[in-house]
Structures are given as C-alpha cells and as structure tokens.
Amino acid sequence: MIVLKATQDKVLSVLQSVAGIVERRHTLPILANVLIRKNGAQLQLTTSDLEIQIRTTAELDGDSGDFTTTVGARKLIDILRSMPSDQTVSLESAQNKLILKGGKSRFTLQTLPAEDFPLVQEAANFGPSFSVPQKVLKELLNQVSFAMAVHDIRYYLNGILFVAEGKQLSLVATDGHRLAFSSATLDVEVPRQEVILPRKTVLEMQRLLSDKVGAIEMQFAANQAKFSFEGMEFVTKLVEGKFPDYNRVIPKNHKNIITLGRVPLLASLQRTAILTSEKFKGVRLNIEPGTLRVASNNAEQEEAVDELDIDYAGDAIEIGFNVTYLIDALTNMAQDMVKIELADSNSSALLTIPDNATFKYVVMPMRI
Numbered sequence: 001m002i003v004l005k006a007t008q009d010k011v012l013s014v015l016q017s018v019a020g021i022v023e024r025r026h027t028l029p030i031l032a033n034v035l036i037r038k039n040g041a042q043l044q045l046t047t048s049d050l051e052i053q054i055r056t057t058a059e060l061d062g063d064s065g066d067f068t069t070t071v072g073a074r075k076l077i078d079i080l081r082s083m084p085s086d087q088t089v090s091l092e093s094a095q096n097k098l099i100l101k102g103g104k105s106r107f108t109l110q111t112l113p114a115e116d117f118p119l120v121q122e123a124a125n126f127g128p129s130f131s132v133p134q135k136v137l138k139e140l141l142n143q144v145s146f147a148m149a150v151h152d153i154r155y156y157l158n159g160i161l162f163v164a165e166g167k168q169l170s171l172v173a174t175d176g177h178r179l180a181f182s183s184a185t186l187d188v189e190v191p192r193q194e195v196i197l198p199r200k201t202v203l204e205m206q207r208l209l210s211d212k213v214g215a216i217e218m219q220f221a222a223n224q225a226k227f228s229f230e231g232m233e234f235v236t237k238l239v240e241g242k243f244p245d246y247n248r249v250i251p252k253n254h255k256n257i258i259t260l261g262r263v264p265l266l267a268s269l270q271r272t273a274i275l276t277s278e279k280f281k282g283v284r285l286n287i288e289p290g291t292l293r294v295a296s297n298n299a300e301q302e303e304a305v306d307e308l309d310i311d312y313a314g315d316a317i318e319i320g321f322n323v324t325y326l327i328d329a330l331t332n333m334a335q336d337m338v339k340i341e342l343a344d345s346n347s348s349a350l351l352t353i354p355d356n357a358t359f360k361y362v363v364m365p366m367r368i
Helices: 008-019 073-081 134-147 199-208 262-273 323-331
Strands: 002-007 033-040 042-048 052-058 065-072 088-094 097-102 105-112 130-133 159-174 178-198 215-220 224-229 232-237 256-261 282-288 291-297 303-309 317-322 337-342 349-353 356-363
Touching: 002 008, 002 033, 008 033, 008 042, 008 052, 008 073, 008 088, 033 073, 052 199, 065 073, 073 097, 073 105, 130 134, 130 159, 130 178, 134 159, 134 178, 134 199, 134 215, 134 323, 159 199, 159 215, 178 199, 178 232, 178 323, 199 224, 199 232, 256 262, 262 282, 262 291, 262 303, 262 323, 262 337, 282 323, 317 323, 323 349, 323 356
Parallel strands: none
Antiparallel strands: 002 088, 033 042, 033 065, 042 052, 052 232, 065 105, 088 097, 097 105, 130 215, 159 178, 178 356, 215 224, 224 232, 256 337, 282 291, 282 317, 291 303, 337 349, 349 356
16 A cells, blocks of 8 residues: 655655654654554654654545554654655555655665554643744744753753733743743633643744744643644643742842843853853953943953943942853844843843833842
C-alpha cells in the first residue's frame, strides 16, 4: 500500500512539525518513532515523549484505506533532507517495513507496531477554550521565555506561568533573580485559570508558532494544557507547584525614572560586558542628572566605562546588575524606548515600555 506520495518539501515540513520533541535515543525505543495513521485520504502523524504529544493532520496522496504503523522519525527526516526539495517521494508498506522511494533511491525502514505506541491520556475535564492570534502568543512567549530558570531545583520555575482571567492572558517567568511579565487582551471573558507550562513545551511552542494570521485555541485542565492551531493538536503535562506571587515582586511607585533609547543602552551594555569576568557578569550603573555611566572591570584589572546622555533630574544612584539580565530583556523588546524605574541602590529595578502596561521586567541588583 502506498501510504503517501508527495514532494519532498511537503512531506518534510509535515514531519518536522511534529518531530521537535522526539529524542534520538530513548529508554523506550518506540518513542523515537512517529505514529503514522492513515484514514481514507487523511494522514495523521503523532509523536510523544510521555509528557508532550503533538499530532498533525495532512492530506498527502497515496492509496486510500486504513493503515497504522510507527517508524523512526529522525531517520526519516535525515533521509528526506538528503533529497531534492521538488522530488516526488513515496512511502509504501511491505511486511512490517516501510519503503521510502524518491528518484532512483530506495530506503527500507524497520517499523514497530502502532498498538505499542504510548499515547498521552487526555484529561477528561478541560476548562473553557479561548483563543488568541498565533502572532500574539509568539510575541508573549518571546518577551518572557528568556527569564525561565534552567534545571532549578524549584521545578516550578523551569517554565512559564499562564494566567487567564476576564479578558486578559498574562505570562510570567522568573529564575529568582529576575522576572518577566507580559500580557494581551482576549476576545472573550474567561474564568480565572492558572497553569505552569514546562520549559520544553515553551521552547517547542516557540518553534511551531508562526506570524501567520491564524488563531491558536487553548484549553487548560488540572494537570494538562491543550493547544490547537493550523491542523495541529499539542497536549502537554503541566508543572505542579505554586508559582511565586509575581504581583508582590513587581515594584510600585519607584520615584526615579529614566526614559531612554533601547538601542543605545543595549549597545553600551554590550560594549562594557566585554570586560566583565566570565563568572561575575557585573556592571555598575552610575545615574545622575543628565548622565548614565556604565562601568565594568575584571580580575585582570581591566576596565570599561561608557556614558550616555539622559534626560534625568532625580537622585544620584549607583547600582550593580548582572549585565546578561539587562541585555536579555533589551534584546527581546522591539520598541524604540525603554523606561527604567529605580528606588535606590539596594532595590530591584523595573524596566517597562513607555505608555504600555503590557510588559514589565524586574531585575534584582547585585553587589559589586
């Protein structure tokens, strides 16, 4: 039976859309495979790592009929990548094997039975579904994902908090040293729902979401989230645990406010970061009326100093920061101007976009 027949680029893009979560080596060999299910003319591809499951439906020609099997996902992708993009390829089933043909090439691949493939058990009771444009969710994820923790023992920090309430969707990430908050308006009112998406899910969503016009539909359950977009269905386990109260972390009423160009500030920080030491990425900011001075030094007693003219008439403040934390935030903002609010040299700083309450970034100072 011919399972599918289409051009290389078409087959490859469908496969790549589900294969991001597949590990090459797995304790459970079948998890390195993609589940192929043919139903009439419709083809369904599913991958899983027991925590996340991605399914996509496509129409790729071939014989109509019912058929299921599983085959190595990465191997199939590697073979397809080696072929010209406009070449017609076909996948045929023959005695527990799949034969991939393209031009004068022929590859015989081993399969594993479809009934052994461990599908994720979907939660019985999802909350109400709501949707946002894909582009909006992609922007929200980009604005906060860099602040997620990596391998923190406080496992609830290794991900992003999603809070849907009323007509607002807010995303929050923190690693304990900094916190990023971003929000967007929903078309419909939803009851309050709060879930923590794992880091791997966030990275995969960022890879899959596009700037296209289409919307992404979301549903949350107690231990699962479900996303549907562009013929894809994405189900993921959630991180259990209590996320810190982010509202208490975001400073209010800091009296010293500087508004300046994001690009000049970013360039200044990148220059001075060159002479920070590998372990200790500290820079000193000296803020006084009219001037912002950025300085760094390292163990070799080298020093960098950079000055920016600013429109500022508040208190003189000297404050230290991990320069990476500032660069991360400024790199992931697209706006021309940035607003920095400070209280004193021991309090955390708040970075926002002027006249825009949808993005907030809090960074703790460091002793230098």
